[in-house]
Each structure stands twice: as C-alpha cells, then as structure tokens.
Amino acid sequence: MARLVTLTPSLGVAIPIIKVVSDFCNLRCRYCFYNTRDQLTRTVMSDELLEKFLVEYMELFSGHLFFIWHGGEPLLAGLPFFQRIPELQREHLKEEQTIKNVIQTNATLIDDKWAEFFKTHDFKVGVSVDGDKESHDHFRLNHGNGGSFDYVMRGIEILRKHGIEPGIIQTLTHDNTARVREDFSFFTNILGVKRWGVNDFRDVNAVNQAMLGQSITNEELTSFLKTYIDMWLAQDDGALQIREVENFMAGIVGKKASSCTFNGECSRYFSLAHDGKVHPCDRHLNREELQFGDLSSQSLSDILNSPTRLKYAENVKTLHPDCASCEWQQACHNGCTAHRVGGISGKYYFCETRKSVFGYLKDKLEEYKQQEKGGD
C-alpha cells in the first residue's frame, strides 16, 4: 500500500472525525447545523468501510493516533459496531503506534453496557451540555419537543459510576448569553466538572434560517468570555480548565493553544462521513466544494493528497490582510475557518472578540504577576 509521501511536512498526522451514523440523531437540537439535513434516516457506516478506513489510516500514519467518533449521535450505531473498533485497531496496530479513542455524545443513550465498554477500552467521552436545566432544555430537545437535560444527567451519572469523568462541550447561543453566571455556577458548583469547552453558535453561511437570531455577536461573545474569566479567577481552582480561557492564556504567554480554532492547525483534521465522503471538518459538511474525496471509491492516501485538500491547507494558513498588523496573529491564526466571513480566505468573524479578550486576560495576568512580585 502506498505511503503518504506528498503531503507538506507541516500537515503531519491527520486526525479523523468519523461520523458513524449519517446525521441521524435521537435529539432535535434547535441550533444543530445538521437539522437542514436528513436526521430521520438511520444509516450506519458499513463494516467494510469501517475496516477499509482503519486499515488504510493505520498504514499511513505512525505515532500517537487520535480517533474522534462523532455523529449525528454516534451511539445510535449500536454497541456491536463500536466493539469492532478496538478489535480492528488491535489487529492492525504497529509497534510505533499508540491509540486514543474519543467519542462525543449527547449521553442520553448511555447505560451500564456502554459505560463498561468505554471504561474497558479507555474511550474518552465528551458530552454536550449547554448549562443548567433552563439553558440546556431551551434548545436541546427530543423528538417530542421535550427537554433532554434529565436524560443527559442520568448518562453522566452512569459514566461516573463506572469511573469515567466526561469532558463537557457547551454551545453558546444568543438566548443563553444572558445566563452566563447561572451556567458557570451550574458547571462548577452543581455538576462539579473541572473541564469544559465553549462553542459559539455562529451560522456564518446561514445554513439554519430558523436560528439566525441565535447567532451570537462580537459584543455578546466578548462579554460572555470576560465574565467567564472573572468567574474562573474568583473560583480560583488550579484544576479548573475552561478550554477557551486556556487557549487565550497559552497565546498570551507565547505558547500554542490546544484548539484548532486558535492554533492554525485546522487542516490536520478531516471528517469521514458514514458513506465515505471526506470533508475538512464536520462544520463544513454543507460545503460540497470542500469535499476532499470519497473513501468508498478512492484510497485514503489519494484523498488526503488531493488537490482540494492541499489547497484547503494553504488557505487555512493564509491569514487575512488585517492579521498582518495584529499582535495576536500567532495566537489566533484568523480563528475557525467555518466562521470566516465570505469563505475560507475571509476574515474571522470574531476577530474583535479575540483582540478584546486577549487584552483583558493579559491585563489580569499582569496584575497577578505584579501582586506575586509584591509579595516576595
């Protein structure tokens, strides 16, 4: 089998986001960027495609390999589907490879069997929770328009019973920016989580017409993030990790942030759909012009070396002209490509937020250093 030789060296190991069940989901979150697509048809990735992918991927890359299992709701693929994954990974594992599996779920379907599986095979579990019951149930609904909060909490409880502490992804919408303090307190003081990430809802391409009023503005996101920083400082827990705060902090001290939306390494990811179609990211699934290829009829090597992917990687690295004079250029990298106005080469919509929050946290860091210095 051909080795991956023609990619530019800086692309490194590609990280797959594998959508195992089309857009099929047991929830109907009102802001979901899949809800203009078919969420009713249950189509699971075939065993043949799963094996083809794992065999070719593990042949192409060595070192530390991340597999991100995603959906729709991935648990709808069923436990037998997932049980094949570690079997195939073990079968094709090479000496120089280590594997980390990550799954992002709404947690409503988790039971003891799933939790046992995740624990046995060391799957890291991410759960989507938007905040307290009021915030969460405002958008994250089931098919009957009922809130999903209680089911999610049950899922988290089962995970914890099996010794799994999930990471949390909070989606921030216009309506929920008003509940920033309640939601922060819920996460830290009631749910007792030590680490979570915040995804800002911004429908730049107007995919979901019904939710245009929920796209957050620069003012809203700036205010939200500054409040989170204040509350994080007031909580003063060295183990409390809010991903976005960590990303800003890393940039301020001249280090690379962990997230693709900050560190400019977006093009290292690719999204594999249940039917074999490969895109840069699940956030770009509606952009057919960005499709890299189709694994059902092509080799993974050909897809990852395709002109579309190499062009995409170049566009990711090419910053907007306004970035040239920005002191935060190396810490921001023009943000998420899905939130660039007018296309991949456009300017990051939340540019003003980034500048403002970098400055705000930098001042806090300076205050801390001054106080620390004064105490010596």
Added chain:
Amino acid sequence: MSDDSARSAGKGVIVEKTIHTTPYPVGGKAIAGALARTKYSPSNHSDELQSIRSPAAWQQWGDWDNGHADS
C-alpha cells in the same frame, strides 16, 4: 512572611506574634494552574505541531481535549 517577637512578663512568656500577610493574588491558583498546563505546548512561533501530543501531555492537559473544537 512573619515577624515574631517575645518579651518576658513575670514568670510567663507572652509571645506577640505579628503576621505580615500578603494577600494571595486574586485568581492566583487558577492562573498558576493554566500556566502549568502550557508546559507541553510548543512555542507559537515554532513549526512544531500542537495537536498530537505525547501520552504524558495527554495526562497533563486532561486527555479529553483532542484539539478539535467540536469534540
């Protein structure tokens, strides 16, 4: 920092202890924790990639964070 002084008073000893406390910087523990977690990150100006880290770094960062925003 502390400054202790003692004086005799009759048969006993009264210790006057003056403690000069420095208020711990507001948010100091939170900031120190975040700074410590940047330990394994390469410089923003290097070509070294961030997304794939060593297993040791997975532990340091909290191994839930795979670098992708949606998971």
